[in-house]
Amino acid sequence: MSEEYVLTFACPDRAGVVHAISGFLLRHGGNILQSQQHGDAASNRLFMRVHFSAPGDLAELRADFAPTAESLLMQWRLADAAARPRLLIMVSKYGHCLNDLLFRRRIGELPADIPLVVSNHPDLADLVTSHGIRFEHVPVTPDTKQDAEDRLLALVEEHRIDLVVLARYMQILGDDVCKQLDGRAINIHHSFLPSFKGAGPYRQAHVRGVKLIGATAHYVTADLDEGPIIEQEVVRVDHTFCPDRLAAAGRDVECLALARAVQWHIQHRLLLNGNRVVVFR
Numbered sequence: 001m002s003e004e005y006v007l008t009f010a011c012p013d014r015a016g017v018v019h020a021i022s023g024f025l026l027r028h029g030g031n032i033l034q035s036q037q038h039g040d041a042a043s044n045r046l047f048m049r050v051h052f053s054a055p056g057d058l059a060e061l062r063a064d065f066a067p068t069a070e071s072l073l074m075q076w077r078l079a080d081a082a083a084r085p086r087l088l089i090m091v092s093k094y095g096h097c098l099n100d101l102l103f104r105r106r107i108g109e110l111p112a113d114i115p116l117v118v119s120n121h122p123d124l125a126d127l128v129t130s131h132g133i134r135f136e137h138v139p140v141t142p143d144t145k146q147d148a149e150d151r152l153l154a155l156v157e158e159h160r161i162d163l164v165v166l167a168r169y170m171q172i173l174g175d176d177v178c179k180q181l182d183g184r185a186i187n188i189h190h191s192f193l194p195s196f197k198g199a200g201p202y203r204q205a206h207v208r209g210v211k212l213i214g215a216t217a218h219y220v221t222a223d224l225d226e227g228p229i230i231e232q233e234v235v236r237v238d239h240t241f242c243p244d245r246l247a248a249a250g251r252d253v254e255c256l257a258l259a260r261a262v263q264w265h266i267q268h269r270l271l272l273n274g275n276r277v278v279v280f281r
């Protein structure tokens with residue numbers, strides 16, 4: 001019986017890479033469903049995403065592909081396209097992005113399991129439990145920050161989490177957590193980065209008198225709001241918008257940018273290229 005898989009890789013760009021991929025697929029009776037590639041001139045690296053169907057199993061495919069990947073100096077991943085990833089969502093007091101993701105999961109648009117939601121405030125417990133999902137309140141103070149982050153990593157391990165989603169979580173994660181979650185944590189920043197990093201971007205935007213505000217979904221790194229950008233969305237504003245109205249206008253674009261980024265990550269459409277992201281939409 002054929003299963004569906006997604007092969008993603010990056011490697012030094014050279015003649016013969018696509019030939020090697022097609023040879024691998026032919027050996028396994030593979031049928032390409034979607035293939036995308038990007039040749040990055042600056043780094044002379046080739047990025048590819050190949051969605052294909054093939055009989056056989058993941059372990060067998062991985063074992064057969066490994067020597068090819070090694071010979072081409074590939075950074076690669078071969079995933080089961082039907083596997084349901086496990087998400088841990090983190091939130092503070094603003095629940096619009098959390099609510100949007102929970103709704104998308106409930107209607108089947110977001111094909112992922114959400115074993116639990118973690119928050120440093122109790123405010124959104126009812127929303128989470130109304131979806132039948134565990135809510136874990138992990139308060140954060142300067143004295144408890146390390147314990148809170150240890151707890152987070154323990155929960156990630158205990159629940160076999162594939163992706164941590166910071167859905168307007170308003171605490172800065174420490175260097176160790178960021179290292180442990182490298183490439184596996186996405187944040188929604190409520191500005192059109194690189195403008196207005198850090199706290200209070202809508203207040204900053206109001207002071208600056210901007211005519212566009214936006215939201216940026218990015219991978220989390222130790223450098224606050226500097227992580228590789230995955231998706232951005234903007235909305236027009238004007239001089240009549242106070243900071244609260246800017247925040248209200250921003251809510252929809254925050255939800256949209258984050259939902260797209262999470263969806264693309266779990267569909268294996270995102271490949272890191274240094275501090276940039278190749279997005280095979």
Ligand SMILES: Nc1nc2c(c(=O)[nH]1)N[C@@H](CN(C=O)c1ccc(C(=O)N[C@@H](CCC(=O)O)C(=O)O)cc1)CN2
Nearest residue numbers: 169170171172173187188189190198199221222224225
């Ligand atoms: N290591 C990282 N941690 C976090 C990131 C990140 O990119 N790297 N993104 C933030 C989210 N964020 C903006 O999107 C953000 C959150 C919090 C702050 C901030 O100054 N927080 C204060 C406390 C605020 C409060 O208690 O209400 C602080 O931590 O001192 C700025 C930006 C999530 N974490």
